[in-house]
Amino acid sequence: MRMAAGLIFAGVVSLCASSAAWSQTPATKGAATAPQAAPVRAAAPAAAKTPCANPNALGIARVVEIDTTGGPGFGFEHFKQLDFLHDHEVVLTFDDGPWPVNTPSVLKTLADECTTGIFFSIGKHATYYPEILKQVAAAGHTIGSHTWSHATLTNKKLTEDQRKEEIEKGISAVKWALGTAPAPFFRFPALQHPPEMVTYLGTRNIAMFSCDLDSFDFKARNAQQVIDVTMKKLDKLGKGIILLHDFHKHTAEALPELLHRLKAGGYKVVKMIPKAPVQTIAQYDEELLKDAKLPTVTSRPVSSVVQTISE
Numbered sequence: 045m046r047m048a049a050g051l052i053f054a055g056v057v058s059l060c061a062s063s064a065a066w067s068q069t070p071a072t073k074g075a076a077t078a079p080q081a082a083p084v085r086a087a088a089p090a091a092a093k094t095p096c097a098n099p100n101a102l103g104i105a106r107v108v109e110i111d112t113t114g115g116p117g118f119g120f121e122h123f124k125q126l127d128f129l130h131d132h133e134v135v136l137t138f139d140d141g142p143w144p145v146n147t148p149s150v151l152k153t154l155a156d157e158c159t160t161g162i163f164f165s166i167g168k169h170a171t172y173y174p175e176i177l178k179q180v181a182a183a184g185h186t187i188g189s190h191t192w193s194h195a196t197l198t199n200k201k202l203t204e205d206q207r208k209e210e211i212e213k214g215i216s217a218v219k220w221a222l223g224t225a226p227a228p229f230f231r232f233p234a235l236q237h238p239p240e241m242v243t244y245l246g247t248r249n250i251a252m253f254s255c256d257l258d259s260f261d262f263k264a265r266n267a268q269q270v271i272d273v274t275m276k277k278l279d280k281l282g283k284g285i286i287l288l289h290d291f292h293k294h295t296a297e298a299l300p301e302l303l304h305r306l307k308a309g310g311y312k313v314v315k316m317i318p319k320a321p322v323q324t325i326a327q328y329d330e331e332l333l334k335d336a337k338l339p340t341v342t343s344r345p346v347s348s349v350v351q352t353i354s355e
């Protein structure tokens with residue numbers, strides 16, 4: 045499932061990114077860096093180069109590399125400038141993990157279908173279950189962050205420093221859990237985007253992800269409801285970044301059938317990878333270790349915790 049470095053840069057073509065993408069909301073105009081290159085580039089189709097035991101797998105249609113300079117925004121619910129998906133293309137995104145049972149179940153389903161997603165991990169959860177997050181990385185998925193404690197950053201009780209700490213400590217925690225820096229991809233809890241934090245993430249060169257369609261899986265009473273809501277919205281839109289939660293049982297249960305429905309409906313999965321990993325800030329790396337009383341190195345080697353799940 046891992047992409048060879050050479051593949052990422054093969055056959056690069058520019059997509060429909062415009063300079064407008066660099067100021068993703070009115071609030072960030074003036075704060076965003078001037079564009080030097082289109083933030084979304086396409087790599088060669090991945091499917092042919094990725095071994096897959098399932099001949100009917102959903103697979104990966106193509107890989108796009110994201111230049112996160114200036115903090116581009118994705119997902120039309122909030123950011124409307126970067127329309128890079130073709131008709132019937134989807135990006136699968138999973139929030140709030142890593143979590144026992146449900147995250148490994150999601151990983152197995154994705155591996156069975158030789159496909160991939162972006163996992164927006166909560167910092168605290170990453171410190172609880174670093175071995176599960178390492179499995180996500182080992183399976184070749186893209187990992188971003190989703191704050192330290194899932195605080196709603198539009199909450200007026202939070203100071204600006206506390207909002208920044210939520211963002212930065214979350215990133216530092218994911219890095220600590222993985223032992224390597226994740227993607228500069230971030231999703232705001234509850235999709236609540238305070239304008240000053242959108243501006244801040246722009247200065248940090250971190251891409252922001254809203255979604256095109258919300259599965260509302262956290263409200264679903266059962267797996268079937270997750271499937272029904274998602275497919276109904278997707279069939280209406282025709283494409284999009286789909287918001288799911290690997291944290292939730294119903295989502296994990298729904299995913300095998302949901303992926304079958306995507307395949308049957310002619311949908312194709314696009315993998316999003318960053319041009320470069322995120323740069324953490326040393327102050328927050330240190331705060332994380334101090335506050336959470338974490339060891340400075342993970343206690344177990346990767347080889348003892350990573351299971352092969354794609355065969």
Ligand SMILES: [Zn+2]
Pocket residue numbers: 139140190194233234
């Ligand atoms: Zn969340």
